[in-house]
Amino acid sequence: MRKQYSFENSKKLWLEAQDIIPGGSQATRAPLYPEFPTYFKKAKGCRMWDVDGNEFIDLLCSIGPIILGYAYDRVDNAVREIMKDSFQSSMNHPIQLELARLLIEVIPCAEQVRFLKTGTEATQAAARLARHITKRTYIARCGYHGWADMWWYGKTEGIPKAAWETIPRFNGAAEDLENLFKKTNEPFAAVILCPADTRPFTKENYQAIVDIAHRHGALVIFDEVKTGFRTSLGGAQELLGVTPDITTVSKGMGNGYPISAVVGKEEYMRRMPETPTAGTFSVEAISIAAAIETIREIKEKNVVGHLWNSGQRLIDGLNKICRDYNMDEPRAYADPVPSMPRFTWKSGEDNPQHPVHQYFFGECVKYGLFFSQWHVAFVNYSHKNEDIDEALDICDFVMAKTKKYAANISGNANYKKAVVHKSNPVKAAT
Ligand SMILES: Cc1ncc(COP(=O)(O)O)c(C=O)c1O
Known part of the structure; x- marks a missing residue:
């Protein structure tokens, strides 16, 4: 059984930062909530470690720049x-x-x-x-x-x-x-x-x-x-x-x-x-x-070829998971090329705040995969097949949970409306 990470040290720093850093973060993009890691202190290749000692496979690559790998x-x-x-x-x-x-x-x-x-x-x-x-x-x-x-x-x-x-x-x-x-x-x-x-x-x-x-x-x-x-x-x-x-x-x-x-x-x-x-x-x-x-x-090193192959492996794996779980709406695709894969749900395509999106990507982070519904994913040259497969294992595990979650809320009036996180994340933390 996988163990869900805890982010106590990150959360503590993030709350302290509220007094001295506007919004508590210099990173201006999501995920920016206390239940996610907000402080990373080490990274190598395609992996990062946060201040709670949690290890992540990174699929955001600093929102694009890390093309070869961290600490290359x-x-x-x-x-x-x-x-x-x-x-x-x-x-x-x-x-x-x-x-x-x-x-x-x-x-x-x-x-x-x-x-x-x-x-x-x-x-x-x-x-x-x-x-x-x-x-x-x-x-x-x-x-x-x-x-x-x-x-x-x-x-x-x-x-x-x-x-x-x-x-x-x-x-x-x-x-x-x-x-x-x-x-x-x-x-x-x-x-x-x-x-x-x-x-x-x-x-x-x-x-x-x-x-x-x-x-x-x-x-x-x-x-x-x-x-x-x-x-x-x-x-x-x-x-x-x-x-x-x-x-x-x-x-x-x-x-x-x-x-x-x-x-x-x-x-x-x-x-x-x-x-x-x-x-x-x-x-x-x-x-x-x-x-x-x-x-x-x-x-x-034909880095671009490697990025395309790794991205395509991720795309194929995600689509297979969706088929295995009979999730007909989600799909992964090259956006616009396989080195920039996107994973989304039709019903929430224009709405990354859709609760099922939020749940899936949020849970991925909590189990060691840094992945976000707000961006295309980025792979880097240090993602080897084993890393992509490990990422897919996490997605598979999380998809099983997501399916249950979606079934639980599908009758709910908020299903299409989609706001899990309200605008004041500090309040949510306390
Ligand atoms: C296409 C494009 N242009 C410009 C920018 C702005 O770059 P920066 O965030 O380094 O100012 C971005 C950032 O995401 C981008 O994707």
Whole structure:
């Protein structure tokens, strides 16, 4: 019989943090509740250990960045080496050129490169560049691009409407972009899309988006912060064979070290110094050293092939479990590629708060599998078949419990409504 973990130490720290850290957590994404581990202090490969000594197989990989594995020797050794010399100054470090050359070699649209630290910085810099070059303001968007004022949508405290009202969304299909251009009747500076969110995920659709944008005089930005290095070494653009003008990358680039980049065609990138991208830490070379070794390792070891195989093994295993338990609604699928598997229930597809979702994923965490209904899963190069099979064993065990849980609540009026966790998690803890 499996034993459910307890999170007493995590919970204690989390409650103490309420007084000194807004919301009690620097991690701004779920799961953020006292009955889950909130403090991890060690990680290696595809496993993590929390402050209660619980061991987890990780299927979130820091929401994407951990592409090779935690504490990956080749990457961390390069970091240790650069720390002995110099990694931060008011000028450049020579290894910048190495990383720039690598990115130019692997990303189809890359002819020049600007380094930054986060995905949000990169998308903001790319958008600003497009606005500067075209002397236009409107940007059509599809997907998540970070937390800057311009990318938030709808009325939000602290964000002026002026920041986002010129950034309308399209649904991912080329025809919808065409309609948006017509309907808005404004000149557009750019179209930005996240390939993880833009459907259909086909060469035809993406090429049509590029063609429509260009016909309207707009630049095309692929925001490959999430899909870069994971869908293919050169990102979704390489996989689909469609080349944008500008691309943003981050997450998988440095195996967890904070780095991002705007890359693109020379005719656009050379205009970058005309508009500010001033960052004290853009020269910081710890992350640059990490990124060089991360990208070399991905290239030399067929890491992408491994990620696809591991992801597919997880997808197949989850679907088999659903069949074994006669759960007809849940399904696992590549979103958009097997290295980014998603597991969901039809009835709650747009609602990760559905109680059966909450129950399944919550129980997984309580039995040693770090998995969340709020995100696609991410696998890394250190997930071996045995790890995926062990993860599936936990899912199998939890699915048996979930099935009973679902049967118990299916007659309940809240079944479709779905709010297990209320908005004040501190109260829930006490
Ligand atoms: C496609 C995409 N763009 C931008 C971002 C923002 O990156 P960051 O969280 O590093 O600011 C994210 C983060 O999830 C992302 O997935």
